Structure formats: C-alpha cells, structure tokens
Amino acid sequence: MSEKYVAAAYLVVFVAVLAYVVIIGTKLARLEAALAELVERVRARG
C-alpha cells in the first residue's frame, strides 16, 4: 500500500524537474529567437 505513495513522491520530483527543464528550454528558445531578430535588425541598418 505504501509503495504507491513512495512511487508518487519520487514521480512528483521527477515531473517537477522535467517541467522545469521544459520551461527553461522554451525560454532559452525564445531568447535565441529574440537575439536572432536583433542581429537581423543590426545587419539591416548596415
């Protein structure tokens, strides 16, 4: 009976870490896109 609580506790931590990595990955992709846009703007200015 208690095994399911042990599994749930470890699963919660694993899911939280995974969710954090996905969120940070999404944010870094957004930053990369913003940086690419700025580089384009600087190039367009000559």
Added chain:
Amino acid sequence: MLPPLAVVLFATAISLIFFWVPEDAEDPAQRIFYFHVPIALTSYACFGWGAWKALRVLWKRDHRADVESYVAIHQGTIFGALTLVTGSLWARATWGHWWLWSSRQLVLFLVLFLFYCAYFMLRFSVEPGPRRANLSAVYALFGVVLTPVSFLAIRLAEDFIHPTVFTRDGPQMTGSMFAAFCVSLAAMLTLFATFYSIELAGKRIDAQIRELREALS
C-alpha cells in the same frame, strides 16, 4: 560541469535508496525521507542564499545581486512546494492524513512557503528599478528569519508527530541510511546550483536583449 554532476549524483542516490539501503520495517514509506528532507534543506539553502544576495543589494548597492536573490528565492519556492507535496504523501502513507493542522512544524513550513509566494506578488507589483530591488531585498531578509524558526519547530514542537532524525547525539539512522541521505542532499544542492546558474544566465541575457532593443529603437 554542474548538469552532468547532478545527473550522476541523482543516479547514485536513486540506486542507493532503492537497491542498497534496507527497508524500514516500521515504516515502509520511509524511503520518501531520502528526498523529502534534502529537498526541504535545499529550500532553506535557497532562501538563505537569496537573503545573502538581498543583503548585498542593501549593503553594497550591488544591483546585480537583485536578480540573483530573486532567482534563489524562485528556486526555494519550487523546492518548498516539493517539500510540501512529498511530505504530504509521506504523512498520508504513515499517519493516514494528507495534512495535520495541529502539527506546528507543518503549519510553520506552510507559512514560510506562503511568505515567499507573497514575495513574487510584492516584486511584480512594483516597477523595475532600485525601489523594487530594495523592497524585494528587505522582504527577503525578513523571510530568512522564518527559516530557523521552521527548522527548530521540528525539534521544539510538543506534538512529536513529525520525526526528528538529527538530534544532539547525531543522525538517528544506520550508516547506509546516512550515506544515502548525504548523496541525496548533494544531488539536491547540485540540482539547485545547476538550475540557479541556468535561470540566472537566462535572466541576464533577457535583460541585455531588452537593453539592446531599446538602444536600437
């Protein structure tokens, strides 16, 4: 360097917890301890680090420390939420309750967690700048006072529901249990250091992009 170290430490901790440490005959759910307590201690470390950086904001006028304090408190709140969830699962398995309002240490940890949740409300209700940095720093310093109270409550509480593992006589567990606990604590602290450095780098790049955008417009 940090991310591979965190992965190795986590893999080692999981292996030790599930394949090496003997099961507690009185409490089969005791295995939650190896993650629950290190997560709680890591959240205290995050809040402590956040307060140290907040002190630097007020003392040295180091405004780079403002974002460092914010990121540490953000991490601390995540670890705090995980402490509450894993603790609640352990409580359900062992005591038969998800939560006990009569247990002062649980309520004190919840107060600490909610206090830091309110930090974000305060921070984002003020325009970015020195005023926001100062207000956030003062709040973070007030919050860190609650950390030892929460930690000591486990020892001073009269209900004795929450187990006390670390006493004046040392850790009340076998050598293998203590080894697994130490590896797990190292894994959690490394995870915090990894996420802290990644999130901080992201915040700094974001700020630089905003500055660059303003300069170009």
